[in-house]
Amino acid sequence: MTAPVEAPPAPPVPEPTPLPGRLAGLAHLAHNLAWSWNRDARMIFKEIDESLWQRLRHNPIRLLQLVDPARLVQLADDAVFCARYDRAMQWLASERSDEHTWYARTFPELRGQPVAYFCAEFGVHNSVPIYSGGLGVLAGDHLKTASDLGIPLVAVGILYRQGYFDQHIRVDGWQEDSNDAIDFNAVPIVPLPGKDGEKHLVTVNTFGRDINIRVWKMQVGRVPVYLLDSDLPENHPDDRPLLSKLYSGGPAMRLRQEWLLGVGGVRALRALGIAPAAWHANEGHAAFMMVERVRELCQQGVSFADAVKRVRNRSVFTTHTPVPAGHDHFGVNEVRQCAQGYWNEMGIDAETFLRIGYMPESGTGVYHMTAASVRLSRRVNAVSRRHGIVTRVMSRSLWNGREAENIPVGHVTNGVHLATWMANPIMKLLDDHLGPAWGHSNDPALWEQVLTLDDEALWFTHSRLKHTLMRLVREEARNAFARRQIEATQLVGAGTLLDPKTLTIGFARRFATYKRADLIFRDVERLRKLVTNVQRPVQIVFAGKAHPADNPGKQVLQNVYHFTRDPRFEGRVAFVEDYGMHLAHLLVQGVDLWMNLPRVPLEASGTSGMKAALNGVPQISTIDGWWEEGYEGNNGWAITPEEDDEAGISTSNRLYELLEQEVVPRYYDVDKNELPRRWLATMKHSIRVAGQQFTARRMVEQYARAYYAPSILGDSLPDDPPIA
Numbered sequence: 001m002t003a004p005v006e007a008p009p010a011p012p013v014p015e016p017t018p019l020p021g022r023l024a025g026l027a028h029l030a031h032n033l034a035w036s037w038n039r040d041a042r043m044i045f046k047e048i049d050e051s052l053w054q055r056l057r058h059n060p061i062r063l064l065q066l067v068d069p070a071r072l073v074q075l076a077d078d079a080v081f082c083a084r085y086d087r088a089m090q091w092l093a094s095e096r097s098d099e100h101t102w103y104a105r106t107f108p109e110l111r112g113q114p115v116a117y118f119c120a121e122f123g124v125h126n127s128v129p130i131y132s133g134g135l136g137v138l139a140g141d142h143l144k145t146a147s148d149l150g151i152p153l154v155a156v157g158i159l160y161r162q163g164y165f166d167q168h169i170r171v172d173g174w175q176e177d178s179n180d181a182i183d184f185n186a187v188p189i190v191p192l193p194g195k196d197g198e199k200h201l202v203t204v205n206t207f208g209r210d211i212n213i214r215v216w217k218m219q220v221g222r223v224p225v226y227l228l229d230s231d232l233p234e235n236h237p238d239d240r241p242l243l244s245k246l247y248s249g250g251p252a253m254r255l256r257q258e259w260l261l262g263v264g265g266v267r268a269l270r271a272l273g274i275a276p277a278a279w280h281a282n283e284g285h286a287a288f289m290m291v292e293r294v295r296e297l298c299q300q301g302v303s304f305a306d307a308v309k310r311v312r313n314r315s316v317f318t319t320h321t322p323v324p325a326g327h328d329h330f331g332v333n334e335v336r337q338c339a340q341g342y343w344n345e346m347g348i349d350a351e352t353f354l355r356i357g358y359m360p361e362s363g364t365g366v367y368h369m370t371a372a373s374v375r376l377s378r379r380v381n382a383v384s385r386r387h388g389i390v391t392r393v394m395s396r397s398l399w400n401g402r403e404a405e406n407i408p409v410g411h412v413t414n415g416v417h418l419a420t421w422m423a424n425p426i427m428k429l430l431d432d433h434l435g436p437a438w439g440h441s442n443d444p445a446l447w448e449q450v451l452t453l454d455d456e457a458l459w460f461t462h463s464r465l466k467h468t469l470m471r472l473v474r475e476e477a478r479n480a481f482a483r484r485q486i487e488a489t490q491l492v493g494a495g496t497l498l499d500p501k502t503l504t505i506g507f508a509r510r511f512a513t514y515k516r517a518d519l520i521f522r523d524v525e526r527l528r529k530l531v532t533n534v535q536r537p538v539q540i541v542f543a544g545k546a547h548p549a550d551n552p553g554k555q556v557l558q559n560v561y562h563f564t565r566d567p568r569f570e571g572r573v574a575f576v577e578d579y580g581m582h583l584a585h586l587l588v589q590g591v592d593l594w595m596n597l598p599r600v601p602l603e604a605s606g607t608s609g610m611k612a613a614l615n616g617v618p619q620i621s622t623i624d625g626w627w628e629e630g631y632e633g634n635n636g637w638a639i640t641p642e643e644d645d646e647a648g649i650s651t652s653n654r655l656y657e658l659l660e661q662e663v664v665p666r667y668y669d670v671d672k673n674e675l676p677r678r679w680l681a682t683m684k685h686s687i688r689v690a691g692q693q694f695t696a697r698r699m700v701e702q703y704a705r706a707y708y709a710p711s712i713l714g715d716s717l718p719d720d721p722p723i724a
């Protein structure tokens with residue numbers, strides 16, 4: 001158990017900012033994260049003070065606190081600025097109603113029937129650090145899209161007061177993790193009042209103690225996100241920090257967090273008077289949300305078996321990991337202590353209660369969150385076609401050994417939120433080329449027109465984005481040098497010698513070992529030849545965090561870091577610290593090629609390559625996850641590993657071969673106008689395929705049609721009584 005948090009943070013009241021009356025709405029705009037995907041709103045904050053905006057890593061609340069008031073007075077008189085401001089405010093106001101949305105048109109009968117969406121992390125914007133990686137960012141993109149489409153989603157998550165850790169790399173390449181408590185004056189999160197003047201809204205009993213939970217609200221366009229917090233003075237000192245850190249503290253803490261998320265989350269929605277008509281658990285972390293609903297029904301006199309049926313009919317479960325070891329599981333004794341006596345309220349005994357999480361291959365000693373989720377959800381999906389196949393095979397035991405093809409697990413391939421991930425200048429190009437409505441369309445024919453984009457304009461735009469990335473990398477290195485007096489080799493390794501004309505490969509994601517960040521170094525000499533070729537050099541930019549408890553992951557990072565300082569690579573291999581959504585934007589928009597080398601079939605989907613593709617950055621990747629669907633032969637490169645390529649030998653050889661024979665020649669093949677025509681064709685196909693198939697709009701529409709609406713309408717499925 002970690003030490004209790006000493007002092008409660010400063011009162012979470014945003015400082016009143018003296019705004020000129022004409023611009024009074026800015027405070028409101030800054031407090032709804034919808035600003036982050038509205039182009040006018042983003043431009044407004046940038047125009048207020050561009051260098052401050054960049055220094056604050058795009059935090060509008062901080063910006064309004066720190067900007068020179070005279071500047072705002074000046075802008076209140078600026079007609080162009082005010083016109084933009086009015087447009088943004090009108091848009092925000094229109095976001096309050098869901099009348100003219102896709103959902104209202106498609107499912108008029110379902111308006112006003114909320115869908116609850118539970119996830120252990122949400123990555124909505126860099127300024128709210130309550131996410132660690134792909135799962136959280138996907139959940140954030142889901143919320144934004146639900147807002148765009150007008151789906152009445154209400155989200156439930158955890159307010160990690162310590163945020164996700166900040167990363168610093170020591171001179172020897174070892175990752176150090178530091179936590180900065182969230183500054184409640186700088187995030188758009190407000191506490192909701194409890195009952196009778198209390199701070200807490202609900203109470204959950206676990207390990208024999210009552211824990212009071214406070215609920216905070218964060219607004220993401222039309223979608224409210226309710227965040228749970230246990231750090232209240234009336235709670236036991238050991239319980240106060242339970243929800244303060246993301247994915248740390250080992251299984252004991254995880255179990256408590258998931259119990260509080262599931263049980264506490266349902267109670268919070270009830271206390272707020274929200275009655276969801278369908279419930280979506282994004283990953284097994286939220287399985288107790290379904291268990292709590294079973295308990296509620298049992299308390300109302302419904303039998304356990306009927307309660308399970310009713311909860312199943314309204315529940316959707318999305319699984320994200322293709323290996324059983326990656327799924328959360330706990331010892332049954334811990335779960336028994338965690339839930340102490342809870343089963344009495346369900347009218348069942350402890351054994352029946354624990355059987356909800358029984359996974360045959362793990363035995364009776366293990367409580368498996370995936371097994372619990374599958375038992376309590378009628379609609380289950382994986383996150384790519386390939387992951388669907390793997391998941392059906394893997395879950396056979398839960399279906400009494402039924403053949404994989406008869407297991408009712410579908411797939412909805414992940415997608416990314418276009419307005420969040422596509423760079424402004426690329427959107428501008430598409431405005432001019434495709435007409436005004438393109439951003440709201442998955443129409444394949446419309447996206448075909450990307451192929452006729454003007455080469456010169458696209459190349460110029462891409463080059464600008466690349467310059468922006470490299471300027472930022474230098475700026476970060478300059479700061480690190482000034483703050484920490486880092487050494488010359490570290491300055492080089494931080495990317496100060498990167499050159500904007502050189503073919504630049506990006507690799508950024510969590511440093512989980514299966515993602516094999518260091519695979520490209522398997523044959524150092526062969527890579528060195530590629531990188532240091534005088535006429536046609538290559539440079540590589542890495543970023544990413546290893547999980548604080550993942551020492552093998554930290555070793556991979558250390559290995560990569562070591563090469564960034566190796567003079568043999570002439571400063572052409574860089575590692576940029578503190579990967580998060582901010583850096584992710586710059587990288588997916590500013591490199592030339594996105595690299596992804598997961599060990600097949602361990603990448604359920606992957607999403608960073610989709611973000612890159614939307615910006616005309618093609619991907620080179622092993623055929624896994626989304627790339628199995630996304631690779632069309634002209635939008636990047638695919639590597640099919642040989643059987644049993646544990647060491648990655650055939651994968652890395654194929655990677656070198658593709659880089660030497662196809663990628664580098666194509667990139668440097670320029671015509672008399674200095675335009676790489678063939679490369680530009682690859683870029684356009686990347687945008688086309690991503691726009692047609694890999695946006696979150698396509699994904700969330702699919703969830704609405706095939707999962708949410710049928711759950712609410714009670715459409716019958718082939719009756720599949722599971723494994724009760």
Ligand SMILES: *Cc1c(COP(=O)(O)O)cnc(C)c1O
Pocket residue numbers: 132133134135137508509510579580581584605606607608609611
């Ligand atoms: C998109 C994203 C990810 C997911 O990357 P993968 O390559 O799909 O693992 C992780 N972290 C951040 C910050 C992201 O934006």
